[in-house]
Amino acid sequence: QVPLVESGGGLVQAGGSLRLACVVSGPTFSSYGMGWFRQAPGKEREFVSSINWNGDQTYYADSVEGRFTISRDNAKDTVYLEMNSLKPEDTAVYYCALDTVAFVSRYWKDWRFWGQGTQVTISS
Numbered sequence: 340q341v342p343l344v345e346s347g348g349g350l351v352q353a354g355g356s357l358r359l360a361c362v363v364s365g366p367t368f369s370s371y372g373m374g375w376f377r378q379a380p381g382k383e384r385e386f387v388s389s390i391n392w393n394g395d396q397t398y399y400a401d402s403v404e405g406r407f408t409i410s411r412d413n414a415k416d417t418v419y420l421e422m423n424s425l426k427p428e429d430t431a432v433y434y435c436a437l438d439t440v441a442f443v444s445r446y447w448k449d450w451r452f453w454g455q456g457t458q459v460t461i462s463s
Contacts (some may be wrong), residue, residue: 341452343435348457356423361435361454363416372442373418377431386445427463432456
């Protein structure tokens with residue numbers, strides 16, 4: 340299993356911004372897709388965004404498109420999620436994920452490796 344270390348979560352007011360980061364540590368693959376998912380209390384884990392190895396293909400959930408931006412810096416083995424115009428509905432535990440083949444999937448069970456999650460709370 341590939342360790343994923345997340346950071347950047349916190350508490351912000353509605354309309355504010357946060358940037359999450361996920362670092363791939365330990366053994367790595369030559370090419371892999373990365374994604375972000377989130378899970379609110381009492382709800383199932385849902386897709387937020389994903390990005391391919393080259394960073395030239397990205398996907399976004401309808402609920403975040405235009406507000407969130409996913410990017411990656413392969414030299415730092417890091418994927419980012421820039422979150423702007425945050426809403427209370429964005430409150431959730433955010434997880435990063437890695438997979439060598441399933442980056443186009445929006446179903447969390449298709450992804451192989453996961454971070455521990457970081458809490459994002461948006462106050463109204």
